[in-house]
Amino acid sequence: MGVKGLQGFLDRCCPQACVPVDLKEMAGRHVSQHPTLVVDGMACLNHWYSCEDWLCGGQWKEYMNILKRWVEAFTVAGIRLVFFFDGVVNEQKRRVWxxxxxxxxxxxxxxxxxxKSHGRQPGRHLSCLPSGLAxxxxFALRSLGQEVYLSVQxxxxxxxxxxxxxxxxxxLGQDSDFIIYDSAPYLSVAKLRIDTxxxxxxxxxxxCQSIGLATTQLPQLxxxxxxxxxxxxEMQHVRDEAMAKYREKAQAPLSDAPQGQxxxxxSHLLSSKWTSDMEETDLIPKSLNVSASQRRKLKAGICSYLLPGHEALQGGDIxxxxxxxxxxxxxxxxxxKACKEQHIAVEGxxxxxVLWExxxxxxxxxEDADDAELLPQALVFKPCRKHVYGLLLLNGHEGSSIDPPAVREWFVYPGNPLKEADMVEPVPVCLPSTCEKPSLDLLWFGRGPEVPAxxxxxxLSIFDCHDxxxxxxxxxxxxxxxxxxxxxxxxxxxxxSLEDLDAYLSQAVCLRLKSPQELQQIKLPSLCSRAVQLGSLYVxxxxxxxxxxxxxxxPLPSAALMPWHSFDGRLFHSKYLLAHSGVDNTALLEGDASCLSLFLCLRENLVEACRTRGRVLQSRPDPPGRRTAPKFSDGETHADADENWRERRTHTVDHQRGRGWRERPWGRGGHRGGRGTAGGRHFDHQSQSFDNFGGGGPPNTSRPGRHPGHRSRPNRGRYHLAPRWSEPPAPGT
Structure with missing residues (x-):
C-alpha cells in the first residue's frame, strides 16, 4: 500500500527528488565489488508479466523467457539480484487486504x-494478472539460479x-514506504527501462528539503x-487541521495538486509542532491533537519503520x-524448524x-460469479486442503489427547463476504489398506527404502488418485x-464433460513440444468465459x-508442478474450442502419433479412476439453443461441497437443489440469459480452418457453438484404449 498520496506527490509535485539514474553507472560507483540490488518481487509482477494473453490462465512459457531475459540484463551489467516476496499477510493488515x-x-x-458481450479479452484498462503468478x-526465479526469499513478517x-x-x-520496487525507511536508495520499477x-x-x-522536514520525521509524516x-x-481530523492552517498561511491562491497540498x-504542521527541546525518544509531539488510543496507534506505526540498529525505540514495533x-x-x-527454513528459501x-500461522x-x-455450473476454486479444492491439514496435523496423533484446532482460511471467491475466516477441520488422509500410515517425521526425514513410495x-491419496x-x-x-x-x-x-477433460489433457500433452514463439502464434477466434474460468481453475x-x-x-520435484510444464492458457483455450467443436482425437493432438499415444494413456487412466468412484463421464458439447439444467444424481447439488455454503451465500441469489452451486434464472429459449447461439458462428472442421472459426461478430456465450449439421465425435464414450504401460520401477529410484 505504501504511504497515502506520497508516491503521487513525488512523481507530480517534487521533481527535484526524482533523479534519473543509470544502474550500470551506479553499480560501477558502488563500494562493493559485487553490488546487490534488492528487488520487491510483488511490485514487479505487473512489470514482468507483459504477455499479450493474461485472461486465459497465463502464457507461462513466454513468461519464463521474459524473466530469463530480465535477469540476464542485470547479470551482464555485473549486478547481483536478491528477490523478496510476501510470505504472509500481517493480520493487522487483514482489513486492507x-x-x-x-x-x-x-x-x-x-x-x-x-x-460474454464481446468474445474477446478487454484492454489493459480492465485486466488482472494470471492466478498464482506471485x-x-x-519458483521460476529460483530455477534461474536467483536468490529468492519469502517473508515471515x-x-x-x-x-x-x-x-x-x-x-x-x-x-527496486514501487512502494513509497521505501523512501520512509532509512535504508538503501529507492529505485522505481515502473520507470525502469530494461534495455538501458x-x-x-x-x-x-x-x-525532506522540499517539504521542510528532517529525515527522522518521515515515519511521523x-x-x-x-x-x-x-x-x-484515523488521522483525517489531523490532516483537516493541517490543511486549514496551510490555507491561512498561503500567500497566494493554492495551485498545487491535491496530493501536494x-x-x-x-509537513508544515509537523514542523511547527516539533520543538527544539523534544527528546529523541519523543516520537509524537505532545501538542498533536490525537487521543490516547490514536497516540498508541501512531507510535506502533512509527516503530514499524525502525530497522535493526534502531532498537532503542522498538518497544512498540509491530x-x-x-x-x-x-x-x-x-x-x-x-x-x-524445517518448514520455516523451507518457506524462507522458497522450497515449501x-x-x-498452516503450522506457524x-x-x-x-x-x-x-471466476464468473454468474456461472452457476462451476464451483469456485476455493470450494473445488477444499477437500484436498482438508487432507493436507490432516497429513500435517493428525499423522502420528490418532487416538491421542491432542485436539488440533481448525485452520483459518481466507479464500476469496464470489459470495464470500470475508468478514471472518473459515474454520476448516483437518481430515485424515485415506491411504490404501496395504500401506501403513507413516508419521510426518518419517515422510519428511526418513531415509529407508520404503519412504519414497x-x-x-x-x-496421490490427498487427491484420491493413489491408483x-x-x-x-x-x-x-x-x-x-x-x-x-x-x-x-x-x-x-x-x-x-469429456470435452472439457480432453481439452485439459490434450493441451498438457501438446505443450511439451511447443516453443514460446509457437504458443504466441496461436490465434483464438473468440473467447469463452467458461474456458477462462477452467483455465484459472487448473492453475x-x-x-x-x-x-x-x-x-x-x-516425492516429486517442484519443477514438475510448475505451470510452464503442463499449462498454457492460449493453448488450452484453443483445445477447448476444438474439443467442443467435435474434432477427432487425431486433430486434437495435431496429428502427432506420440502425443496421441500419451493422451490416450492419460485418458484411459482418468476414465477408469472416475468409473471406479462412480463418476460417469459423458460427452456434452451443448449445442446452442438446447441448454438444460445440469443433472445430478439423487438430488445432489454442488453446494454440498461446502457444508457452510448455505450460511455464507452473501451477494448471491438463493440456490435450488439440482441446479448447480449457485442457481441463476433460465433465459428464454431454454438456455441461460446472455448465452445464445454465438450469432451463428460455429466451427465446421470439414470446411474451415481453425484460424477462420467464427468470422463475423463476437459470440455471446460461455460454451462454444457447434455446427447444426456436424457429425457426432468418433468414439465419444467408447474409447479405443492404448495398451497399458509397462510396470514402473519403485518410486524414488
Whole structure:
C-alpha cells in the first residue's frame, strides 16, 4: 500500500527528488565489488508479466523467457539480484487486504461481462494478472539460479532490513514506504527501462528539503498521511487541521495538486509542532491533537519503520512476528524448524502458513460469479486442503489427547463476504489398506527404502488418485501431476464433460513440444468465459498440488508442478474450442502419433479412476439453443461441497437443489440469459480452418457453438484404449 498520496506527490509535485539514474553507472560507483540490488518481487509482477494473453490462465512459457531475459540484463551489467516476496499477510493488515479483494472481485465481474458481450479479452484498462503468478514467479526465479526469499513478517520491512544490513546499492520496487525507511536508495520499477537499465531514484534527502522536514520525521509524516498500520481515516481530523492552517498561511491562491497540498500541509504542521527541546525518544509531539488510543496507534506505526540498529525505540514495533507456532503441539520441533527454513528459501508452499500461522489464504481468481455450473476454486479444492491439514496435523496423533484446532482460511471467491475466516477441520488422509500410515517425521526425514513410495502414495491419496502410482517412472512427472489434477477436478465438478477433460489433457500433452514463439502464434477466434474460468481453475490446482507435495515430503520435484510444464492458457483455450467443436482425437493432438499415444494413456487412466468412484463421464458439447439444467444424481447439488455454503451465500441469489452451486434464472429459449447461439458462428472442421472459426461478430456465450449439421465425435464414450504401460520401477529410484 505504501504511504497515502506520497508516491503521487513525488512523481507530480517534487521533481527535484526524482533523479534519473543509470544502474550500470551506479553499480560501477558502488563500494562493493559485487553490488546487490534488492528487488520487491510483488511490485514487479505487473512489470514482468507483459504477455499479450493474461485472461486465459497465463502464457507461462513466454513468461519464463521474459524473466530469463530480465535477469540476464542485470547479470551482464555485473549486478547481483536478491528477490523478496510476501510470505504472509500481517493480520493487522487483514482489513486492507479484504477491502482490496472485494475491489478486485468487482473488476473481475466486469471482465467476464465484457468477455460474454464481446468474445474477446478487454484492454489493459480492465485486466488482472494470471492466478498464482506471485507463487510461481518465486519458483521460476529460483530455477534461474536467483536468490529468492519469502517473508515471515512484513515483506517491505524485510526488504529494507536486508538492504540496510548488506549495504545494497538500492531497492527496486514501487512502494513509497521505501523512501520512509532509512535504508538503501529507492529505485522505481515502473520507470525502469530494461534495455538501458535506467530508472528514477527517489532521493529522500531532497524530498525532506522540499517539504521542510528532517529525515527522522518521515515515519511521523507517513503515519499522519495514512499507511498500512494507521489507516487514512484515523488521522483525517489531523490532516483537516493541517490543511486549514496551510490555507491561512498561503500567500497566494493554492495551485498545487491535491496530493501536494496535503503532503505539504501535514509537513508544515509537523514542523511547527516539533520543538527544539523534544527528546529523541519523543516520537509524537505532545501538542498533536490525537487521543490516547490514536497516540498508541501512531507510535506502533512509527516503530514499524525502525530497522535493526534502531532498537532503542522498538518497544512498540509491530513488525516482530509471534515466536510461538500456532500448532507447535501437533508436530515436532524438527518439523517446525524445517518448514520455516523451507518457506524462507522458497522450497515449501502452504506448510509454513498452516503450522506457524494456523491459516491458509488465497487471493482473487478469475471466476464468473454468474456461472452457476462451476464451483469456485476455493470450494473445488477444499477437500484436498482438508487432507493436507490432516497429513500435517493428525499423522502420528490418532487416538491421542491432542485436539488440533481448525485452520483459518481466507479464500476469496464470489459470495464470500470475508468478514471472518473459515474454520476448516483437518481430515485424515485415506491411504490404501496395504500401506501403513507413516508419521510426518518419517515422510519428511526418513531415509529407508520404503519412504519414497510412502511419500508418493501420501501425495496421490490427498487427491484420491493413489491408483496412478503405477504410472510413476513411466511418464514424465509433469504428466503424472496433470493427470492427477484433471482427475481430481473431474471428481469434484460433476458438470465437467469429456470435452472439457480432453481439452485439459490434450493441451498438457501438446505443450511439451511447443516453443514460446509457437504458443504466441496461436490465434483464438473468440473467447469463452467458461474456458477462462477452467483455465484459472487448473492453475490454482497446481498450487494445491504444490502444497500437497511439500506436506508429503516432496516425492516429486517442484519443477514438475510448475505451470510452464503442463499449462498454457492460449493453448488450452484453443483445445477447448476444438474439443467442443467435435474434432477427432487425431486433430486434437495435431496429428502427432506420440502425443496421441500419451493422451490416450492419460485418458484411459482418468476414465477408469472416475468409473471406479462412480463418476460417469459423458460427452456434452451443448449445442446452442438446447441448454438444460445440469443433472445430478439423487438430488445432489454442488453446494454440498461446502457444508457452510448455505450460511455464507452473501451477494448471491438463493440456490435450488439440482441446479448447480449457485442457481441463476433460465433465459428464454431454454438456455441461460446472455448465452445464445454465438450469432451463428460455429466451427465446421470439414470446411474451415481453425484460424477462420467464427468470422463475423463476437459470440455471446460461455460454451462454444457447434455446427447444426456436424457429425457426432468418433468414439465419444467408447474409447479405443492404448495398451497399458509397462510396470514402473519403485518410486524414488
Amino acid at each position: 479484504v477491502k482490496r479483494r472485494h475491489r478486485v472481485n468487482g473488476e473481475i465481474s466486469k471482465i467476464f461481462r465484457y468477455v 507463487s510461481f514467479t518465486s 512484513e515483506a517491505d520491512y524485510e526488504i529494507a532490513s536486508y538492504a540496510r544490513q548488506h549495504g545494497s546499492m538500492g531497492i 537499465l535506467t530508472t528514477v531514484l527517489y532521493d529522500r534527502q531532497k524530498l 507517513a503515519c499522519l498521511l495514512g499507511n498500512d498500520v494507521v489507516s487514512e481515516g 496535503t503532503v505539504l500541509a501535514v 513488525s516482530a512476528p509471534s515466536c510461538v507456532p500456532a500448532f507447535e503441539k501437533c508436530v515436532s520441533a524438527e518439523i517446525l 508452499y502452504m506448510v509454513y502458513c 494456523g491459516m491458509a489464504e488465497c487471493s482473487n481468481t478469475l 510412502l511419500r508418493l502414495t501420501s501425495f 496412478f502410482s503405477s504410472l510413476y517412472g513411466n511418464i514424465e512427472d509433469s504428466m503424472l501431476t496433470a493427470l492427477c489434477l484433471v482427475t481430481y477436478i473431474a471428481l469434484q465438478i460433476k458438470t465437467l 490454482r490446482g497446481l498450487c494445491h498440488l504444490l502444497g500437497a507435495n511439500c506436506a508429503s515430503g516432496r
